[in-house]
Amino acid sequence: MTIGFLGLGTMGAPMAINLIKAGFSLQVWNRSRGPVDTVAKAGAQACDTPADAARGADVLIAMLADDDTSRVVLNDGGALAALARGAIVVNMATVSLDFAREMQAKCDALGLRYVAAPVLGRVNVAEAGKLNILAAGAPDTLAQVQPLFDVLGQRTWRFGDVPEQANVVKLASNFMIASAIETMSEAAALTQGHGVPGADFLDMITTAVFAVPAYTGYGGAIAKQVFEPAGFKLSLGAKDVRLALLAGEAANVPMPFGTVLRDNHLDSLAHGEGHLDWAALSKVAARRAGQDDTTD
Amino acid sequence: MTIGFLGLGTMGAPMAINLIKAGFSLQVWNRSRGPVDTVAKAGAQACDTPADAARGADVLIAMLADDDTSRVVLNDGGALAALARGAIVVNMATVSLDFAREMQAKCDALGLRYVAAPVLGRVNVAEAGKLNILAAGAPDTLAQVQPLFDVLGQRTWRFGDVPEQANVVKLASNFMIASAIETMSEAAALTQGHGVPGADFLDMITTAVFAVPAYTGYGGAIAKQVFEPAGFKLSLGAKDVRLALLAGEAANVPMPFGTVLRDNHLDSLAHGEGHLDWAALSKVAARRAGQDDTTD
Amino acid sequence: MTIGFLGLGTMGAPMAINLIKAGFSLQVWNRSRGPVDTVAKAGAQACDTPADAARGADVLIAMLADDDTSRVVLNDGGALAALARGAIVVNMATVSLDFAREMQAKCDALGLRYVAAPVLGRVNVAEAGKLNILAAGAPDTLAQVQPLFDVLGQRTWRFGDVPEQANVVKLASNFMIASAIETMSEAAALTQGHGVPGADFLDMITTAVFAVPAYTGYGGAIAKQVFEPAGFKLSLGAKDVRLALLAGEAANVPMPFGTVLRDNHLDSLAHGEGHLDWAALSKVAARRAGQDDTTD
């Protein structure tokens, strides 16, 4: 099975390498050349264009930044057009539902099979091949790519026959992570307002009640007030919240936590904090409570 | 050391029994007689009035329902007045900051020492002596009752010299649990709106990302749509959210998640759902999205 | 008919003077002596204590600052106790529903008749005797004091037999005024974010669509960024929003605009802006959008 792989960012590169290690034959492309060389050293065939990476592939995996980048690479870059009829496109990026539908329509028109398989997990999890894979699409197509998922992840979760269903699950998941950051931010501002350092509160609550990485990671960053380097940029979080709200809008689902998150991300962006780690969302709650000069 | 113990509810009773097992001498009182007899069988001295339980005690532990009950029992019931000067009052209930200040003032006037030590953990945790104890008050007073905390909990967290500081930490903690319920509710409504059963989403997210009891417990109840019997009543959750907001108000801390929670709890109460488990808060998100007739 | 009148602030003084001009006999008291002398010159009998003003009065009108002041003056100050059985107490202040019930209970116990009659209108409206009077209480009692209302206001609106019903109407009204300020604040921030000065937008919208004093007054202040001297202090607005939310809580009425207002008022207070005019609430929207350094 030949695999085209587009997008060798911090997530894509280790995923590609894991597939190579598992014996798959990879044709890889990335916008910047550095990661291509790195992955080529691990055994992949380096390609100069998205179309080159796609040509002859049975499966094309895309792990690109967002809707726009995905569209540019897959469509405008000729990757889809270069695939043979019947080939499978596995989009593992976090994209909008509209984009998922757009891609599926293009694939339908080209005789390709499209599935969505966004993932949960950060870089270290990707490196360990322990991602959680959120998959949706035609069952038989998913069955064919399951061996790849087994290499990349610890578990594959299936969410329906329509690819965008996996995307809504991914957006709902990121919405929940944003909520975790916001609730820590408000709670820490609350205790701080009564003289209990937010850091002390967060240390306790992420140990005693919420001892999982989503809380300990972001909570630790808030406690230490360390927002650089960004593990996941606030501006990307803002994008995902926006996509979650759009998905809610499409199905008439009010999301009051989501809209609070929207406003607070905009507040962050308006204060030039989009480049910081997502945990910097906490600066909004502190600022609004007049605690922004306080450091503990 | 003689301990007066007021309030033998689902939490208080196992806590009292653990103290007895550890060799402490207990004088216990409860509004209804049943629990008193049970704990007396374990070795406590049964008392007819709060004052009887307090008289002669070195330490008076109160584990009562709320502000009003605590006031009625401790003050009006004569418990505080029955204590000898220098005795220590340990209030382990979830009460408002105003009430904490009120109690401290009364204790000051009577020559008593007041500390706050609300706890995190449900009944099974209390039974196992594995509570997390959130303590605040004069350090030397806390040091004197630490042996009791060591029996009741796996860890004691100190949050300052002013008792109400422990109370604000407890309210911030419960606020975060309410947030966890709400975020699951909205996320499940979102996926459900796109044909992915909320239960499927919640199963995944509480396994892959939020695998801690606060999420798995309430998330499981939402997934199964089982809200009775109530582990923790929604109406009590509504009270704690209200107290958290009051605490925020006192320190000028905006809490937009908190105010969403306020409104959604009121929505629940307006629909007669206060007696259900806190997880029933999810019915609001589903109802607003027109999904209340949907069961998956 | 002899009228006791308590509270000669910016509203109370012109109201008292209008009653004197209409031929009523007034016994007046105020915490500070200045206004008492002024009103005495207009023909009232100056009193040294609330009780003195109440003694012998057929009707006692109270126009005091808030719950606490009203309680101190009416109850602790002996005013209610000094009235003869059957006398009528007309509370025209903006107070909480809880306080209205408390006063009614005290009046019941003393054989007094209690009605609520808060007003809509600023100082110039009070001076002109053109207030809108929001009245609730026993119909026959209201009928007896209607001649007084006819002097003070252009119109009396009746809202029920229970005094607190007038108070909830007053709180709902002030909530709507706060909403008007907030919506102008957000709309102005929106246009400003696209290069249209908020002042230009507000000038248009308060002329073309919302040409009433609640909009033109606060909108003009926002447009000019002039928040001192305060016509109505932001901190008082914060109090009224709080009372409106409490009233909502008591009846299980979610108020999402109300909770946004709550948070934004806290944000203002946290930034030391409580002494400014209510229109300064607009600083929150501007600040959050990163526009606080912008002046047009």
Next chain:
Amino acid sequence: MTIGFLGLGTMGAPMAINLIKAGFSLQVWNRSRGPVDTVAKAGAQACDTPADAARGADVLIAMLADDDTSRVVLNDGGALAALARGAIVVNMATVSLDFAREMQAKCDALGLRYVAAPVLGRVNVAEAGKLNILAAGAPDTLAQVQPLFDVLGQRTWRFGDVPEQANVVKLASNFMIASAIETMSEAAALTQGHGVPGADFLDMITTAVFAVPAYTGYGGAIAKQVFEPAGFKLSLGAKDVRLALLAGEAANVPMPFGTVLRDNHLDSLAHGEGHLDWAALSKVAARRAGQDDTTD
């Protein structure tokens, strides 16, 4: 001066007729034929296609439903392409900022001049030629079409040199109207919750404080619970709120009232109420407070 006029809906038709009455020569087109015939009887030249209406016109006025319709008619329908270089396009519809930019770019490419001039006012105001016209674009271009605006409106407000600036003003205005509806809805639910019929409260507040059509119109509909026929459909209001939020997003302007409005409109749409008058937004507040069975 020859005017092409596209879109003869409830607003467009009376506007076109006023221009004819003022002596202008009109070439009109509408998707359905009925209105074309009506306006032709008043003196306009009926056209079969948008391009026909545009051909030879000095000024092309568009008063179409929304972004999509405007794009279909102006661009795909060939209207812009049919204009001579130097002709002026006056878009008077409520469209998104993105669409305004898109149209301006197309006009630039075709050598046309584009201005935006959305209006405030309902049908009766349009008939009377008393609209408020919100204009933005190149000053000399606006000066050339001012004689048309003088016919259509009582006043033209200029908001900048960039057409989209008029659109953001229109969206901000509609946002404020939505806020007026929501604040009445919540306030009425609040008084209703305490036994004061919402209708009684609304009658008072729209007389005593907010005596302008935006309040009296929607407030009257809420008071009477009459939501059909729709003067302005809730689904259109939902669209405008969405566009206002998008505009806010583009400039990093948090709009917490806007996001409450978003959620409540989605709640309405989820309950199948999009076809009702915008005043039906009030059903959300009533429903959430458990008052939906109450009619007063």
